[in-house]
Amino acid sequence: xxxxxxxxxxxxHVSKAFGTLEVLDDLSLQVDEGQIxxxxxxxxxxKTTILKLIAGIVLPDAGRMSVVGAPLAYVFQxxxxxxxxxxxxxxxxxxxxxxxxxxxxxxxxxxxxxxxxLEGFEHFYPAKLSGGMAQRVSIARALxxxxxxxxxxxxxxxxxxxxxxxxxxxxxxxxxxxxxxAVHVTHDLIEALQLADRIVELALNHPPRELDLxxxxxxxxxxxxxxxxxxxT
Amino acid sequence: MTASTTPPLDRLxxxxxxxxxxxxxxxxxxxxxxxxxxxxAIVAGWQLLSLVVNPAIMASPVDTAKALGTLxxxxxxxTHLLITLKRLVIGLSLGAVTGLxxxxxxxxxxxxxxxxxxxxxxxxTTPAVIIAVLAMLWFGLGDVSVIFIVAxxxxxxxxxxxxxxxxxxxxxxxxxxxxxxxxxxxxxxEVYLPGIGSHVMAGLTLATGVAVRAVxxxxxxxxxxxxxxxxxxxxxxxxxxxxxxxxxxxLALMGALDFGVLRPLTRRTMHxxxxxxx
Numbered sequence: 001x002x003x004x005x006x007x008x009x010x011x012x013h014v015s016k017a018f019g020t021l022e023v024l025d026d027l028s029l030q031v032d033e034g035q036i037x038x039x040x041x042x043x044x045x046x047k048t049t050i051l052k053l054i055a056g057i058v059l060p061d062a063g064r065m066s067v068v069g070a071p072l073a074y075v076f077q078x079x080x081x082x083x084x085x086x087x088x089x090x091x092x093x094x095x096x097x098x099x100x101x102x103x104x105x106x107x108x109x110x111x112x113x114x115x116x117x118l119e120g121f122e123h124f125y126p127a128k129l130s131g132g133m134a135q136r137v138s139i140a141r142a143l144x145x146x147x148x149x150x151x152x153x154x155x156x157x158x159x160x161x162x163x164x165x166x167x168x169x170x171x172x173x174x175x176x177x178x179x180x181x182a183v184h185v186t187h188d189l190i191e192a193l194q195l196a197d198r199i200v201e202l203a204l205n206h207p208p209r210e211l212d213l214x215x216x217x218x219x220x221x222x223x224x225x226x227x228x229x230x231x232x233t
Numbered sequence: 234m235t236a237s238t239t240p241p242l243d244r245l246x247x248x249x250x251x252x253x254x255x256x257x258x259x260x261x262x263x264x265x266x267x268x269x270x271x272x273x274a275i276v277a278g279w280q281l282l283s284l285v286v287n288p289a290i291m292a293s294p295v296d297t298a299k300a301l302g303t304l305x306x307x308x309x310x311x312t313h314l315l316i317t318l319k320r321l322v323i324g325l326s327l328g329a330v331t332g333l334x335x336x337x338x339x340x341x342x343x344x345x346x347x348x349x350x351x352x353x354x355x356x357x358t359t360p361a362v363i364i365a366v367l368a369m370l371w372f373g374l375g376d377v378s379v380i381f382i383v384a385x386x387x388x389x390x391x392x393x394x395x396x397x398x399x400x401x402x403x404x405x406x407x408x409x410x411x412x413x414x415x416x417x418x419x420x421x422x423e424v425y426l427p428g429i430g431s432h433v434m435a436g437l438t439l440a441t442g443v444a445v446r447a448v449x450x451x452x453x454x455x456x457x458x459x460x461x462x463x464x465x466x467x468x469x470x471x472x473x474x475x476x477x478x479x480x481x482x483x484l485a486l487m488g489a490l491d492f493g494v495l496r497p498l499t500r501r502t503m504h505x506x507x508x509x510x511x
Contacts, residue, residue, distance in 0.1 A: 055412045072412065080409040084427040084505040093423050094413035125505045145413065 005032035006068070008149060008181045009054055014063035016049055023049045026063070027208060029200065036175060036182040038192035041202035047185040048077065051151045054183060069181060071098065073147035075155040079134035081126040087113060088122035091141045098145060112140040116170060117163070131158035136167060143174050150175065150182040156191060168194060189223040292474040300474035301481060309463070314482065317448055317459040320376060324383025325444045329437060332388040336395020337425065346396065356389035361450055369455040379451035379459070386447045387440045394436025398429025434499045441495060445487050460486075 009031035016024040023046040031037045039047050052058045054067055055074050073094075081090045091109035096102060110122050116136040126134055135158040142150060155171070156164050172195060175182055186192050192199050199211040199219075211219060276294055283293035292300070304310040339346040365382050372378040402425060410420045452461025460479055467476040 057408055057412065071414070074409075074412045076405070076409065078405070080405050082406060082423060082427070084430065085423065093410075093415070093419070097413050097415045097419055125507075127506055 005034070007031070008033050008067065008069045009183065010064075010066045011050070011053065011060075012064045014053065014060045014065055016046070016053065016058065016060050024053075024060075028063075029208075031181060031183060033181050034179045035198060036180075036184060036196045038184045038186060038196035038199045039202060040186055040189050040192050040199055042187060042204070045202040045204055047187075047202060048153055051153050051183060051185055054149070055151055067149065069147075069149035071145045071147050072149045072151070073142035073145050074151040075135075075139055075142045075153060077153045077157060079126070079131075079138040079158070081129075081134055081137055083126050086123050086125055087118060087129065087137045090126070090137055091144050094141060094145045108144055109140070112144040113137065115143075116140045116167065132160045132163060135159050136163075139167065139171070143171075146178065147180055150180045152182060152184040152186075154186055155184075156186075156188075171195065190220055193220055289471060289473055292477040296474040297477040297481060300472075300478040304475065304478055304482075310482065313458060313460050313463045314486070317452065317461070318486070320379045320451070320459065321383065321444055321448045324380040324448065325387060325441060327380070328384035328387025328444070329391050329440055331384070332391025332436070332440075333395050333433060335388070336392040337399055337421075337429070339392070340396045340399025340429075341425070349392075353389050353392055356385065357393070361386055361447055362454075365447075365450055365454045368451065374455050374457060376456075378455045379448055382451040382455075383444050383447045387444055390440045390443060391433075391436045394432045394439075395429060398432030399425060401432065402428040430502045434495070434502055438491070438495050438499070441490055442487065445483065445490070449483065 007030050009029070011027055011029040014024060014027045015022070027046075027050070029037075029050070039050060041047055049058065051074065053060055053065060055072060056067070071094075081087075082093065085093065088106050088109040091112055092100075092102065092105035095105035095108055100108070106122075110119075113119060113122055116139055118133060118136055118140070121129070121133065126137075129137065135155065139155060152171075156167065159167055168191075174180065175195075182195070184192065184195055189199070193213075193216050197213075199213060200208055201211055202208050213219060280294050283291050283296075288296070301310070335349065339349050361382070364385050368378040368381045368385075372381060406424050406428070407420070410424050415423065448459070449461035449464065452459035453465045456462050460483060464476060464479040464483075467473075467479060
């Protein structure tokens with residue numbers, strides 16, 4: 001943790017179960033203002049549950065947590081666009097929730113859609129957008145609210161490979177520009193290494209551990225060789 | 234990223250936006266042609282039947298058309314039609330709005346839904362003629378009685394569809410709204426109400442058909458004017474061509490409501506399924 005920095009997100013000994021399925025057990029995590037923390041791990045270890053706890057969508061069964069930071073924005077794993085609203089109106093909706101009037105919100109939405117490469121698509125309904133385009137609308141929606149805390153749940157899952165780099169660059173620029181505090185959930189360590197200041201690894205067979213990022217290249221190479229290890233034999 | 238660097242795939246999608254629908258329009262034209270042939274077959278069958286059946290119980294299409302012409306020319310048609318239309322619109326509006334409001338609230342509040350369940354059951358299982366008789370008992374003959382019948386019969390139809398609509402809303406969209414701190418009003422106007430559009434329109438279409446039948450029943454039993462009354466009077470005097478003429482008027486009314494109001498409204502409500510807003 002950075003001395004003197006304000007802690008925006010604090011999870012202390014948090015546990016969460018869904019029915020009989022224990023998803024998180026005694027997890028502690030602190031995120032200071034301005035930090036980008038990536039949480040990596042395989043499916044089912046509770047990465048998305050951590051984001052939902054921070055967003056207030058679910059409550060912990062045990063432990064304490066505090067989140068200091070509004071507005072909060074969330075890029076979900078799937079775009080979660082309102083099918084009956086245009087791309088612009090989808091981006092504008094959270095702005096209207098903040099009190100902006102419809103005209104101003106739409107104008108802002110148009111600018112943000114342009115920034116994610118969707119200029120000209122403001123009037124398209126989600127049914128006419130590809131998965132990657134819809135996810136970019138979702139990213140524009142998150143960035144448009146000017147978040148203090150940004151939650152990213154596998155944000156590049158549906159984005160075309162050739163677009164991933166440019167969308168990643170936009171996110172890096174925005175996050176850097178506004179000193180956004182972000183928690184980024186991904187199963188892709190390379191993605192995490194590109195964005196994050198800290199990386200916490202969750203696994204089923206060991207407690208959460210923070211990776212040493214003093215030599216990111218080595219961390220990346222180790223992960224690649226582990227991932228491709230099966231292919232090499 | 235700017236428009237000039239818009240990826241090729243996205244540019245292609247923009248270009249395709251103006252591409253004419255290929256087989257879709259041809260398919261629709263063929264559908265309309267077959268529908269017209271079907272309608273013509275009904276009229277032809279009717280004509281054939283009228284040649285072999287006693288004219289006291291079945292008027293021919295020609296005699297029906299003549300009777301229709303007489304009703305139109307002497308003002309009887311418009312008089313009764315407007316009365317029926319007024320009762321239909323008021324009854325349908327009251328019933329639809331009541332059913333929709335109750336359905337939306339019940340959809341969002343499980344305890345209220347359970348509380349209203351017995352009433353919903355009574356409303357849906359009580360035969361329309363019982364409701365009509367009760368209406369006459371409470372309100373006598375006339376507008377109030379008929380409007381009451383229509384409204385009461387419609388409420389459960391809209392209620393059930395509205396509840397189903399609310400329950401079918403993707404909870405992930407509601408979650409998104411909660412994360413972005415949508416107010417209750419914004420959740421209602423941006424998520425719930427637009428989300429139940431297809432259910433509401435299906436309910437309204439069903440309700441309109443039921444309402445037309447209900448208004449006619451109400452007028453046959455409990456009114457001194459309107460299409461139902463005129464139909465009943467024609468039957469009493471064995472004026473079979475006029476009786477059939479009123480049936481045609483009812484069908485035309487239903488057709489006008491369906492093609493002139495409900496289908497355009499459904500298309501307008503559900504246009505987001507098709508693509509752009511331009």
